[in-house]
Amino acid sequence: MHERVLEAVGSAIASGSLPPGSRLTLEGLQQEYGISRTVARDSMKVLESMNLVYSRRRVGIVVQERRLWNVFDPKLVRWRLGSVRRDIQYSSLTELRIAVEPIAAAGAARRASAAERARLVFLAAELRRLGEAGELEAFLAVDIEFHCLLLESCGNEMFTALEGMVAEVLTSRTKQGLMPFKPRPEALQAHEDAAAAVARGDAVGAETAVHHILDEVRNAMGLH
Numbered sequence: 067m068h069e070r071v072l073e074a075v076g077s078a079i080a081s082g083s084l085p086p087g088s089r090l091t092l093e094g095l096q097q098e099y100g101i102s103r104t105v106a107r108d109s110m111k112v113l114e115s116m117n118l119v120y121s122r123r124r125v126g127i128v129v130q131e132r133r134l135w136n137v138f139d140p141k142l143v144r145w146r147l148g149s150v151r152r153d154i155q156y157s158s159l160t161e162l163r164i165a166v167e168p169i170a171a172a173g174a175a176r177r178a179s180a181a182e183r184a185r186l187v188f189l190a191a192e193l194r195r196l197g198e199a200g201e202l203e204a205f206l207a208v209d210i211e212f213h214c215l216l217l218e219s220c221g222n223e224m225f226t227a228l229e230g231m232v233a234e235v236l237t238s239r240t241k242q243g244l245m246p247f248k249p250r251p252e253a254l255q256a257h258e259d260a261a262a263a264v265a266r267g268d269a270v271g272a273e274t275a276v277h278h279i280l281d282e283v284r285n286a287m288g289l290h
Contacts, residue, residue: 071099071109073145079118079129080142081149090119090127116142140230147238159235164280166225167213167232171260171276172269173220182219183265186212190261197249205249206240212257216264216276253282 075095078084095106110127113119116136119127135142146155174182189212196205213236214229256278263271 067099067101067105068109071095071101071105072112072141074099075109076113076116076118076141077145077148079113080145081151084129086129086131088129089125090129092127118142138228138231140234143231143234144238147234147242152238152242156235156239159231160280160284162228163232163235164277164284166228167216167280168273168276170217170220170222170225171264171272173222173225174216175264175267175269175272177221178219178264182215186215186219186261187265189215190258193249193257194254197254200248202240202247206236210236212261216260219264250282250286253279253286256282 075084075090079088084090090110092103092106092110095101095109096103099106110119110121114121114127116139117130117134118136119129121127137143143155143159146152149155174186178186189208192208193205193212196208210233213232217226217229217232220226256275260272260275260279263269263275
């Protein structure tokens with residue numbers, strides 16, 4: 067019940083169906099969703115922690131201005147990618163990835179452990195195998211692990227904190243049918259190039275290869 071209400075109200079806020087300034091009440095939520103006051107309160111507390119709403123006595127629960135939202139929260143990322151404004155969200159998130167992930171790859175080339183370097187090479191090979199076989203679900207799981215491992219192994223905790231956001235972007239692209247049946251050969255090659263560069267400690271090569279990965283994403287999705 068809690069998750070159902072959270073998804074429904076969060077999605078409505080993210081899509082603009084509940085614009086900033088909209089007011090909600092616990093009583094209204096109870097009636098609309100057939101839930102207890104405790105479930106309604108707990109759901110709103112989660113949205114409040116994301117800065118999507120705020121509560122005021124005698125006013126109720128009010129939808130916050132967009133500029134105050136915690137836009138890096140993976141739940142909000144998922145809701146926005148599922149809304150009619152998804153193109154804007156894809157564009158802004160891809161720009162963020164272009165700004166962060168190549169630098170993270172360079173950091174991984176300098177700081178990753180031997181096990182992390184070997185794992186990246188293995189994952190890149192798996193992406194090649196699964197991509198050429200058209201096994202998109204398995205490909206997605208490996209792709210998420212690959213990009214999250216780059217962020218984890220770069221030695222920058224600020225970048226590592228973006229793992230959940232990156233996972234949601236990759237998942238949404240597949241779930242919404244925005245991935246080709248077989249990933250493009252140049253994308254598969256760029257992943258292998260990035261992994262190889264990290265493995266040999268080539269920071270410039272790793273950064274360049276991840277730039278190629280993300281440029282391919284931007285071009286494939288028509289984002290400018």
